[in-house]
Amino acid sequence: xxxxxxxxxxxxxxxxxxxxxxxxxxxxxxxxxxxxxxxxxxxxxxxxxxxxxxxxxxxxxxxxxxxxxxxxxxxxxxxxxxxxxxxxxxxxxxxxxxxxxxxxxxxxxxxxxxxxxxxxxxxxxxxxxxxxxxxxxxxxxxxxxxxxxxxxxxxxxxxxxxxxxxxxxxxxxxxxxxxxxxxxxxxxxxxxxxxxxxxxxxxxxxxxxxxxxxxxxxxxxxxxxxxxxxxxxxxxxxxxxxxxxxxxxxxxxxxxxxxxxx
Numbered sequence: 294x295x296x297x298x299x300x301x302x303x304x305x306x307x308x309x310x311x312x313x314x315x316x317x318x319x320x321x322x323x324x325x326x327x328x329x330x331x332x333x334x335x336x337x338x339x340x341x342x343x344x345x346x347x348x349x350x351x352x353x354x355x356x357x358x359x360x361x362x363x364x365x366x367x368x369x370x371x372x373x374x375x376x377x378x379x380x381x382x383x384x385x386x387x388x389x390x391x392x393x394x395x396x397x398x399x400x401x402x403x404x405x406x407x408x409x410x411x412x413x414x415x416x417x418x419x420x421x422x423x424x425x426x427x428x429x430x431x432x433x434x435x436x437x438x439x440x441x442x443x444x445x446x447x448x449x450x451x452x453x454x455x456x457x458x459x460x461x462x463x464x465x466x467x468x469x470x471x472x473x474x475x476x477x478x479x480x481x482x483x484x485x486x487x488x489x490x491x492x493x494x495x496x497x498x499x500x501x502x503x504x505x506x507x508x509x510x511x512x513x514x515x516x517x518x519x520x521x522x523x524x525x526x527x528x529x530x531x532x533x534x535x536x537x538x539x540x541x542x543x544x545x546x547x548x549x550x551x552x553x554x555x
Contacts, residue, residue: 333446334520340449344516347451351498359499373417375500378493379428380409380416385470386429389436397539401426431534433470434463438531447520452494455523 334340362371383406390399405421405428413420422428437459438444445458453464468474473489476482498505512518 332520333444335446336448340447341516343449343451344519347449347454350452355494355498356502358495359502362495363499363502371496371499374492375496376409376413376419377416378489378496380406380413381473381489382471383409384472385433385467386431388470389431389433389467392433392436393431393439393534395538397541398429398537400541402429432460432463433466434460435530435534437463439534444524444527447524449516449520455519457524457527460527 366374383402387399387402387406390402405426408421408424408426409416409419412418419428442459444460448456448458448461450456450461450464456464473486508518508522509515
């Protein structure tokens with residue numbers, strides 16, 4: 294089963310990462326200990342090796358595919374492919390918004406999925422945004438964060454890239470929550486799922502390729518810079534997820550009159 298393979302792959306990555314840990318500096322070396330605690334990357338030796346492996350994979354596989362995809366496929370078509378791939382993730386994000394106890398956002402997600410799956414021709418066109426249901430993203434890592442779970446040590450996962458222990462667990466749960474994982478059996482279904490995830494990887498890399506190139510050219514230590522950028526971005530997402538809880542009744546719905554005090 295494809296889900297089992299993905300979970301075994303993720304578990305294998307975590308085991309490999311746990312093999313190599315950077316030793317904790319002694320308490321007497323306060324400066325080194327403070328830096329160690331601030332970076333929160335006790336697995337840095339292994340993470341850097343996996344980063345190097347990932348760079349090789351990107352240079353040999355992802356970059357040629359992304360460059361060819363960009364040159365061969367018009368931007369509007371690429372946008373439609375991205376829209377369709379994003380639409381397929383809607384059931385998982387809907388489940389996470391329910392788990393985050395955000396009924397209004399879950400309702401918006403459901404409406405967005407219905408509109409884009411029908412009027413948007415299977416999600417190829419983002420009709421929902423123009424109708425007041427803009428694209429927003431969430432995942433089980435953010436769900437855990439809203440429950441108060443800390444991020445844990447930094448991780449660098451092959452193909453996936455920068456992550457942490459909380460988001461690593463979230464990746465496995467997201468896979469288990471995806472209803473398309475459970476639809477049918479056989480080689481055809483497996484090939485379709487592999488094509489979906491392969492296309493998602495190419496789409497994601499193509500959309501971020503220029504930013505990654507700029508980061509690598511300007512950074513003295515691309516690994517450390519990527520770690521910092523990821524953490525800042527993820528913490529911003531976590532804060533937004535905790536604070537973004539719109540009222541269940543839409544603001545355009547007639548509101549009850551407010552009582553005035555004399």
